[in-house]
Each structure stands twice: as structure tokens, then as C-alpha cells.
Amino acid sequence: MRKALIIAPSWIGDTIMAQPLFARLQQRHPGLQLDALAPRWVAPVLRRMAGIGEIIDNPFGHGSLRLKERWQLARQLATRGYDSALVLPNSLKSALIPAFAGIPRRIGFTGEARYALINQRHHLDPQALPLMLERFMQLAETPGATLERPLPYPVLQSTPEQQAQTLATLGMRRPDKIAAFCPGAEYGPAKRWPAAHFAELARLLAAQGYQCWLFGSPKDHSVAEEISQLAPGCCLNLCGTTSLDQAVDLIALSDFVVCNDSGLMHVAAAVGRPLVALYGSSSPGFTPPLSTQARILNLELDCSPCFKRDCPLGHLDCLNKLMPADVLAACTNWIER
Numbered sequence: 001m002r003k004a005l006i007i008a009p010s011w012i013g014d015t016i017m018a019q020p021l022f023a024r025l026q027q028r029h030p031g032l033q034l035d036a037l038a039p040r041w042v043a044p045v046l047r048r049m050a051g052i053g054e055i056i057d058n059p060f061g062h063g064s065l066r067l068k069e070r071w072q073l074a075r076q077l078a079t080r081g082y083d084s085a086l087v088l089p090n091s092l093k094s095a096l097i098p099a100f101a102g103i104p105r106r107i108g109f110t111g112e113a114r115y116a117l118i119n120q121r122h123h124l125d126p127q128a129l130p131l132m133l134e135r136f137m138q139l140a141e142t143p144g145a146t147l148e149r150p151l152p153y154p155v156l157q158s159t160p161e162q163q164a165q166t167l168a169t170l171g172m173r174r175p176d177k178i179a180a181f182c183p184g185a186e187y188g189p190a191k192r193w194p195a196a197h198f199a200e201l202a203r204l205l206a207a208q209g210y211q212c213w214l215f216g217s218p219k220d221h222s223v224a225e226e227i228s229q230l231a232p233g234c235c236l237n238l239c240g241t242t243s244l245d246q247a248v249d250l251i252a253l254s255d256f257v258v259c260n261d262s263g264l265m266h267v268a269a270a271v272g273r274p275l276v277a278l279y280g281s282s283s284p285g286f287t288p289p290l291s292t293q294a295r296i297l298n299l300e301l302d303c304s305p306c307f308k309r310d311c312p313l314g315h316l317d318c319l320n321k322l323m324p325a326d327v328l329a330a331c332t333n334w335i336e337r
Helices: 012-017 019-028 043-047 067-080 093-100 132-138 160-170 195-206 218-230 244-253 263-270 324-330
Strands: 003-007 033-038 052-057 084-087 105-109 120-122 178-182 211-214 235-237 256-260 275-279 294-298
Touching: 003 067, 003 093, 012 019, 012 043, 012 132, 012 263, 019 033, 019 132, 033 043, 043 052, 043 244, 067 093, 084 093, 093 105, 160 244, 178 195, 178 244, 178 263, 195 211, 195 218, 195 324, 211 218, 218 235, 244 263, 256 263, 263 275, 275 324, 294 324
Parallel strands: 003 033, 003 084, 033 052, 084 105, 105 120, 178 211, 178 256, 211 235, 256 275, 275 294
Antiparallel strands: none
16 A cells, blocks of 8 residues: 545544544555545544645535536546555445555455445454544454554644634734533534533632633524523623634633533644543543543433433433533542632
């Protein structure tokens, strides 16, 4: 393998969890040029990974076939001389472009009748590989081979120089103590700890000298504003006002992070910040925060995990009954008094 193309996932967290695969490929193939075909919204985290070369925009969203446009992009890629493609998503559509481009080795898991498209096929044993990280790492092995362990955790780069530049660009200064909150979750409300609970935690932390920085997409701005209004003077709402690159740097500056199960949870883990991850409708069994400094809070009610976007029972007890005092206690070792 000398020049390979990664077909990246469409989710930020999934892309971050693939970083150890990229590092292992480069370790095993010195001098490997590793490019990525990725949606523009995940490109910023790829830019923060060592060893990633060119990032090529993948303009095809969920459910979008657009065969003619895929063929045209594939023909452009065919001139680049890739000898291998690693197809990380399991969908049929994700395997079309490397096949159309005539890339000789097309590596991925069998799925969605991709037999003609993937020619170095791995067959998934979910019990042997329960974590997404493990499944991605398996693609570095010969099909059928045992996964080499131990597995490294994802790493995103955020240097002091990058952090200083981000602060300067945004006209910000770092306060003495920062608690980062990530109150959004792209999948749906059943993964979001209540705004009132975040606000109560912000008030408790403010009493100990912390400013709470709130991170998320423009979709999360309104819930972050609700938190800010419920905890006046305690929060800085940055949802939708920073780029993802800038959010990476600002999260890296924080003392610790409190987050829902979301892409930013994986950002916090990958920049080495202590974090408390709050789980409701989802489970940490497949995509947990990959860090030795992560603590998972999950009430493990009989009705959870349900994996629904909205609580099917209408009460959201899995998150409503996870109290701010419990989250504060989980942060105790990181709080400067």
C-alpha cells in the first residue's frame, strides 16, 4: 500500500474513531500517502489528524444516489493513482465511487450486497468486535486475521499556537477556570440532558469560579441560550458562532467537559480533556468516549437504551432523573477549589 483513499464516515464522532486506523496504516506502510474523501462538515477533524494528506469534498448526502455525479467524481479520482481504498461506511452508495474509479484494492465490510464493489471483504462478527473502533481497526488486517491489540485511542491535534490563534480570531481571552458544556446531540432530544439541569450545574460551577463555555452547531444555539438565561452570568454561548476547527481548540483549552453522547464528546476525548459523558436513550457499548479520563453516567433504567430520537414513554426519565449534583460529583477530581 503506497497511496490510499479513505472513504470517510458522515458523522464527526465516527470519523474521529477512525483516526487510530489511519495511524496504524501509516505505521505498517512507511511513506503511505493517505487522502480522504469526506463530507465538508467532517473535514475539520480530518485536518487535525497527523498524516492525512488531501481532503477531497464528498458532496453526496444521506440518501442521495446521483449516479452520474458519482461517476464524474470517480473518473477524476481515477487519475490520482490510488492503489487502495478503505470504505468505512457500510452502505452500498459509499462503495460506488472507489469502484467506479477502478481503485484495485477496495477494502471494507460486506454489507448491503456490496460483493461486486468491495474486493477485500471483511465479515463482521459483532461479538468479537463490539466497538466501532475495533471494527475500523480490523480493516488494517488481512480478512480473517486476528485484530492486533492493544488499540490506541483517537488523537486530534490542537497546539498552543492554534489555540492562541483561535482566541485572537474570536477576540476572546481564556478565563482562569473553564468548564466546557456540549448540550446538543444531532440524533435527537432523547440524547440531550435537560437545559435546566445544565443551567443548575453551571450555577454550581460558577460558585467555584468557573465560566461555562457552551459548544455546538447552530441547531444547538437555542438550547444553549436557554441554559444561559437560566444561569445568568455563568455561561458563554458559543453554539453556532465558532467553526469546528475553533471548537476543537477551545475545548482543548477547557479544564473539563460535560457532554451528551455526541460528536463533540469524541472531540473532547481526542484532545485529551477530562470529561463526563451523559447517556440516555443510547448506549456506551458501541461508541463510548475513548479516553482514560472519561466518566460515563447512565442510570441504566429498564426502558433504556431505547435508541429512539424521542422518548417513546414521554417522560425521558433516563436523563431527567440524572441530577446536576450527580454530575458535579463526577467532576470532583477535576475541580480546582
